[in-house]
Amino acid sequence: MKTRIIVAAVAIPVLLAVIFLxxxxxxxxxxxxxxxxxxxxxxxxxxxxxxxxxxxxxxxSAFLIPLVxxxxxxxxxxxxxxxxxxxxxxxxxxxxxxxxxxxxxxxxGLTFFAGGVIPLLLGTLAVLRAIxxxxxxxxxxxxxxxxxxxxxxxIPIAIAFISDAxxxxxxxxxxxxxxxxxxSPKKTIEGSLGGFAAALAFMLIYxxxxxxxxxxxxxxxxxxxxxxxxxxxxxxxxxxxxxxxxEYGKKDFGSLIPGHGxxxxxxxxxxxxxxxxxxxxxxLPVFLQG
Numbered sequence: 001m002k003t004r005i006i007v008a009a010v011a012i013p014v015l016l017a018v019i020f021l022x023x024x025x026x027x028x029x030x031x032x033x034x035x036x037x038x039x040x041x042x043x044x045x046x047x048x049x050x051x052x053x054x055x056x057x058x059x060x061s062a063f064l065i066p067l068v069x070x071x072x073x074x075x076x077x078x079x080x081x082x083x084x085x086x087x088x089x090x091x092x093x094x095x096x097x098x099x100x101x102x103x104x105x106x107x108x109g110l111t112f113f114a115g116g117v118i119p120l121l122l123g124t125l126a127v128l129r130a131i132x133x134x135x136x137x138x139x140x141x142x143x144x145x146x147x148x149x150x151x152x153x154x155i156p157i158a159i160a161f162i163s164d165a166x167x168x169x170x171x172x173x174x175x176x177x178x179x180x181x182x183x184s185p186k187k188t189i190e191g192s193l194g195g196f197a198a199a200l201a202f203m204l205i206y207x208x209x210x211x212x213x214x215x216x217x218x219x220x221x222x223x224x225x226x227x228x229x230x231x232x233x234x235x236x237x238x239x240x241x242x243x244x245x246x247e248y249g250k251k252d253f254g255s256l257i258p259g260h261g262x263x264x265x266x267x268x269x270x271x272x273x274x275x276x277x278x279x280x281x282x283x284l285p286v287f288l289q290g
Contacts, residue, residue, distance in 0.1 A: 006258075015157070019150055024130040027153075028070025031126050032063035035119035037263040041253040042114040045245065045264075048107050054092065058115025061085040065116070066123035072130045078123055082116035121271045124278040128153040137285055144217060144288035151210070151287060155203075156277035159230040160270045162202045163195040167235070170194020184242045192235060199231035200224065207286070215290040222286040226277065233276045234269040241268035 018030050039062035043055055061081055068077040089111055093103040131149030146152075171191025179187040203223040210216035241264065245253065254262020280286075 012161075019129065019153060024070045024126065024149065025067065027129045028067040028123075028126045031066035031070070031122060032119070034263055034267060035062040035066055035122050036060075037256065038062065038118055038122070038253075038267060039114040041256075041262045041264045042118065043111060045250045045253050046110050046114075046248050048110045048114070051092075051101075051103070054089070054103070054107070054111055057085055057088050057092075058111050061115040062119040065119035066126045069120075069123040070126035070130050072132065078120055082112075082120055085116050086112050118271055121275050122267065124275040125153055125156065125270075128156070128274075128278055128281060131281075134289075137282075137288060144285070146285065147214070147216070147287060147289055152281050152285075155206070155226060155281070155286070156230070156270065156274050158202055158206070159199050159227065159277070160234050160273050163199040163231040163234045164238070164269060166198025167191040167195035170197075180239060183239055183246060187239075195235060196228065196231045199234075200227040203227040203286075210287050216287040217290045219284070219286055222280070222284045225284070226280060226286055229280075230273060230277060233273045237269040237272035240272070241265075 015030075018027055036059045039058045040055060043058060048054070061084070064081045065078040068074055068081060071077075089103075089108045093105070093108055096103050129149045129152075131146050131152060133146065133148040135146040137144045137146055167187070168191065171186065171188045171194065174190040174194070175188030177189040178185070179189050179192055203226055207216075207218050207220065207223050211218055241253075245251065252261030253264040253268075256262050257266055260266045
């Protein structure tokens, strides 16, 4: 526990500095580096690590996708980068077909998931960060202006980390009943409930801060939905990647981050949550300028 707290105490200020003090493309570079590491860890864990060139394709694609998504005018370019990765993988597989260098289709699928799908999903955080202040919200019947994207990108990041921390400490102190023991032996029902409570507390406090400090127009129902469904998706993401680790006989995806495992072990819960919250922000904003 001590190591986890020390790592968080160092990493969180760095992350906040990149979000608040640097331009959106700097956050895109950070997300790209995270995505590239996650892609490599995923490929090695699933044993798609026999061809360095294939790993290189996935790592470069994973780095570029969030970076491209951090530029509002070309955010769809992330899909184009993912398409180029898929084309490159099929070319490699076709050229190597029926040789001793043959690439099974399962490798193509796993590599595309690592280098294309994971960064596209994580890269939605860059889309949120790139929201310009004053952008009009009104396509769905009600008017209003968005705040700067820094306000919104904090929501999925905080929900993921706070829900995870709330679940960890609730499970550590009160955990008795196992949640899904075969997939994640340490997770408990009490820990899961602690994650929900922590996410809900954060959203209510964040609403209060935005109202008092910035006079925000707010939607408390949306805040509750962000917290409840956000914590649900966070925990599902964590369980999904735990299931993948169990299938391939891995305890962790890596050992890069002391006390946490690999980069993917730290960001697995964010992979499903980031696009989920991004959709909610554009469809049902919890804050708009007053």
